[in-house]
Amino acid sequence: xxxxxxxxxxxxxxxxxxxxxxxxxxxxxxxxxxxxxxxxxxxxxxxxxxxxxxxxxxxxxxxxxxxxxxxxxxxxxxxxxxxxxxxxxxxxxxxxxxxxxxxxxxxxxxxxxxxxxxxxxxxxxxxxxxxxxxxxxxxxxxxxxxxxxxxxxxxxxxxxxxxxxxxxxxxxxxxxxxxxxxxxxxxxxxxxxxxxxxxxxxxxxxxxxxxxxxxxxxxxxxxxxxxxxxxxxxxxxxxxxxxxxxxxxxxxxxxxxxxxxxxxxxxxxxxxxxxxxxx
Amino acid sequence: xxxxxxxxxxxxxxxxxxxxxxxxxxxxxxxxxxxxxxxxxxxxxxxxxxxxxxxxxxxxxxxxxxxxxxxxxxxxxxxxxxxxxxxxxxxxxxxxxxxxxxxxxxxxxxxxxxxxxxxxxxxxxxxxxxxxxxxxxxxxxxxxxxxxxxxxxxxxxxxxxxxxxxxxxxxxxxxxxxxxxxxxxxxxxxxxxxxxxxxxxxxxxxxxxxxxxxxxxxxxxxxxxxxxxxxxxxxxxxxxxxxxxxxxxxxxxxxxxxxxxxxxxxxxxxxxxxxxxxxxxxxxxxxxxxxxxxxxxxxxxxxxxxxxxxxxxxxxxxxxxxxxxxxxxxxxxxxxxxxxxxxxxxxxxxxxxxxxxxxxxxxxxxxxxxxxxxxxxxxxxxxxxxxxxxxxxxxxxxxxxxxxxxxxxxxxxxxxxxxxxxxxxxxxxxxxxxxxxxxxxxxxxxxxxxxxxxxxxxxxxxxxxxxxxxxxxxxxxxxxxxxxxxxxxxxxxxxxxxxxxxxxxxxxxxxxxxxxxxxxxxxxxxxxxxxxxx
Numbered sequence: 001x002x003x004x005x006x007x008x009x010x011x012x013x014x015x016x017x018x019x020x021x022x023x024x025x026x027x028x029x030x031x032x033x034x035x036x037x038x039x040x041x042x043x044x045x046x047x048x049x050x051x052x053x054x055x056x057x058x059x060x061x062x063x064x065x066x067x068x069x070x071x072x073x074x075x076x077x078x079x080x081x082x083x084x085x086x087x088x089x090x091x092x093x094x095x096x097x098x099x100x101x102x103x104x105x106x107x108x109x110x111x112x113x114x115x116x117x118x119x120x121x122x123x124x125x126x127x128x129x130x131x132x133x134x135x136x137x138x139x140x141x142x143x144x145x146x147x148x149x150x151x152x153x154x155x156x157x158x159x160x161x162x163x164x165x166x167x168x169x170x171x172x173x174x175x176x177x178x179x180x181x182x183x184x185x186x187x188x189x190x191x192x193x194x195x196x197x198x199x200x201x202x203x204x205x206x207x208x209x210x211x212x213x214x215x216x217x218x219x220x221x222x223x224x225x226x227x228x229x230x231x232x233x234x235x236x237x238x239x240x241x242x243x244x245x246x247x248x249x250x251x252x253x254x255x256x257x258x259x260x261x262x263x264x265x266x267x268x269x270x271x272x273x274x275x276x277x278x279x
Numbered sequence: 280x281x282x283x284x285x286x287x288x289x290x291x292x293x294x295x296x297x298x299x300x301x302x303x304x305x306x307x308x309x310x311x312x313x314x315x316x317x318x319x320x321x322x323x324x325x326x327x328x329x330x331x332x333x334x335x336x337x338x339x340x341x342x343x344x345x346x347x348x349x350x351x352x353x354x355x356x357x358x359x360x361x362x363x364x365x366x367x368x369x370x371x372x373x374x375x376x377x378x379x380x381x382x383x384x385x386x387x388x389x390x391x392x393x394x395x396x397x398x399x400x401x402x403x404x405x406x407x408x409x410x411x412x413x414x415x416x417x418x419x420x421x422x423x424x425x426x427x428x429x430x431x432x433x434x435x436x437x438x439x440x441x442x443x444x445x446x447x448x449x450x451x452x453x454x455x456x457x458x459x460x461x462x463x464x465x466x467x468x469x470x471x472x473x474x475x476x477x478x479x480x481x482x483x484x485x486x487x488x489x490x491x492x493x494x495x496x497x498x499x500x501x502x503x504x505x506x507x508x509x510x511x512x513x514x515x516x517x518x519x520x521x522x523x524x525x526x527x528x529x530x531x532x533x534x535x536x537x538x539x540x541x542x543x544x545x546x547x548x549x550x551x552x553x554x555x556x557x558x559x560x561x562x563x564x565x566x567x568x569x570x571x572x573x574x575x576x577x578x579x580x581x582x583x584x585x586x587x588x589x590x591x592x593x594x595x596x597x598x599x600x601x602x603x604x605x606x607x608x609x610x611x612x613x614x615x616x617x618x619x620x621x622x623x624x625x626x627x628x629x630x631x632x633x634x635x636x637x638x639x640x641x642x643x644x645x646x647x648x649x650x651x652x653x654x655x656x657x658x659x660x661x662x663x664x665x666x667x668x669x670x671x672x673x674x675x676x677x678x679x680x681x682x683x684x685x686x687x688x689x690x691x692x693x694x695x696x697x698x699x700x701x702x703x704x705x706x707x708x709x710x711x712x713x714x715x716x717x718x719x720x721x722x723x724x725x726x727x728x729x730x731x732x733x734x735x736x737x738x739x740x741x742x743x744x745x746x747x748x749x750x751x752x753x754x755x756x757x758x759x760x761x762x763x764x765x766x767x768x769x770x771x772x773x774x775x776x777x778x779x780x781x782x783x784x785x786x787x788x789x790x791x792x793x794x795x796x797x798x799x800x801x802x803x804x805x806x807x808x809x810x811x812x813x
Contacts, residue, residue, distance in 0.1 A: 048696040051710045221740045221761030249716050
């Protein structure tokens with residue numbers, strides 16, 4: 001325990017040091033520009049590097065993946081300057097899943113050039129009433145029954161605290177109108193088997209007595225199933241006690257079609273969701 | 280401190296009494312007859328035929344349900360613990376992640392010594408800082424390290440006896456392989472197919488560490504096979520050799536499989552068959568000269584490494600006694616070759632949705648399906664990049680006559696993109712992602728090796744990274760990626776016993792006996808677990 005505390009203290013001192021350095025660096029980096037901006041061969045190389053190294057989390061064309069945000073929106077949540085994007089790529093973002101990456105400087109600049117080439121120049125705010133959207137989310141729309149925002153809401157679906165920084169308006173619209181269309185894919189990462197992939201497919205456990213428990217699987221293997229039920233209770237099954245486990249490639253979320261959610265309500269909801277950037 | 284070694288001796292060698300005094304010398308003769316002393320485990324795959332089969336039968340189909348943990352040994356933090364430990368006269372020797380190694384009392388799990396060759400910065404290992412184990416001869420253990428060195432360690436103390444640099448890790452040449460000892464030499468093959476290395480297989484004299492021979496798996500100018508690489512692509516051609524081969528003492532041939540050409544998903548710059556990538560090589564054990572080769576996947580675009588263990592079997596083939604080589608390949612076919620000359624005898628698909636090739640023709644070349652090449656937009660291909668199986672060990676049981684293979688059921692979408700070579704950096708030519716909406720899974724499968732007919736399968740929820748062991752007790756032991764270590768009936772696949780070990784299993788089980796008790800060992804996470812009957 002003593003050792004553990006000592007290590008924590010050293011890490012705390014270390015992190016204070018790092019923050020100080022980063023702050024100092026931030027002061028200096030405002031002038032640093034990407035020497036490769038707009039360079040077609042750098043953009044090509046950046047695209048290739050992105051596919052090999054970044055796409056497993058951010059999606060093949062940077063449109064967002066199972067773990068990483070859509071990078072095409074021009075949001076630059078962790079700093080929009082060339083130097084800040086350079087730092088985000090090379091050093092990662094503490095407190096998020098974005099790791100540090102051991103690229104050569106020229107490779108980072110090629111990646112920055114690529115990302116600039118595919119991202120929107122300016123971010124247009126969604127026309128809609130944020131407060132109305134929030135009211136709909138936690139009220140009539142009942143979105144908050146399954147989704148959590150900043151610690152408030154349900155547990156069955158993905159936490160949306162940062163969704164505005166991670167997903168495009170088009171993606172959000174599709175997810176609301178047709179939630180089954182693009183369910184998040186569990187990462188198949190041969191080197192990261194300790195992270196349990198987040199999956200939101202519908203799973204139904206049928207007991208020997210015929211009782212059906214529907215929910216999302218927090219984990220599963222050949223012998224057991226850890227199911228978070230629609231009742232928000234954890235149901236821990238041994239497969240030998242189950243008659244059947246049914247996996248459906250569909251979301252538990254209902255489709256919010258026009259009858260549930262009119263165009264104005266959708267705009268308000270999108271305005272609210274895109275305002276959620278974890279800030 | 281760069282390159283320095285740390286060694287912590289946890290017990291004084293002189294106080295350790297081994298189970299069979301006077302037998303601690305591992306002679307070549309003992310290794311030749313390793314299968315005849317099943318109380319020990321003397322080579323990576325159990326013997327030169329690479330059956331990963333044990334004659335021990337104390338644990339059998341009727342009592343396996345009573346297996347219980349006897350001891351656990353913690354090597355390091357959570358990770359990919361890929362070692363197959365050796366057991367020699369009561370002491371277990373294993374390697375861990377990050378260039379670690381250890382010796383433990385095989386009765387209690389208590390450490391005798393620990394060793395670590397500290398890793399320098401920027402070691403590039405595509406798939407984890409792993410190591411698969413030792414080879415042994417005399418009083419020494421042999422280990423190939425992530426930073427491109429080959430070491431001899433003293434069995435009793437872990438002291439370094441000799442240390443040679445085989446290749447430059449800064450150019451992404453790394454070793455993860457368990458060496459194979461043949462006569463007076465230890466054989467190793469290099470990894471680095473994701474970084475554009477030029478693959479090789481090396482032999483070092485066990486007594487001095489002096490290199491006896493090197494075989495480059497990518498032929499240089501003037502060598503046969505060089506013409507199968509367009510332009511200068513051979514210089515960064517990959518074809519690594521990172522899994523332990525097998526050996527036939529009568530033919531004096533080493534059988535060593537090779538991995539993918541680099542860059543793995545883009546063949547535009549490397550026109551040709553790209554020999555000897557994705558091949559089985561038969562090398563003269565004394566000289567390293569190539570006797571024959573057979574290429575499973577010419578001009579590969581899907582990372583179908585052929586780095587799977589070759590299983591040697593003498594058996595009748597269409598009525599004639601034949602020296603066979605069985606190979607369950609990552610590309611989804613189960614091959615039978617004549618190991619005297621490399622002649623192709625048969626190939627049966629063992630991945631039902633296989634779609635990259637129609638079949639393997641009578642000439643031994645795959646009939647590639649049109650439209651299966653990676654494209655910029657992506658092409659769904661089966662098996663996926665991690666393969667129908669992979670490096671983890673198969674097992675052959677002479678008792679059942681079945682070949683056991685851990686198989687993955689995953690299709691991927693392969694894309695390609697141009698990529699410049701930067702020394703020591705990824706050289707993949709793009710990426711693959713799992714096919715959308717298709718749940719990947721896996722299974723341990725039992726095959727008739729001659730017909731390829733599947734006799735049974737035990738389903739895994741996710742694709743496996745662990746291999747299997749079969750025993751004379753009629754049991755197959757295997758580990759899955761969900762952390763389950765299982766004992767199955769070798770004839771039916773019935774689950775006899777299983778235990779959750781708390782981390783994905785990235786290794787293949789082994790077994791030994793001590794004090795009249797049979798133990799089965801599986802590494803997982805950073806821990807070795809030893810099980811026996813109560």
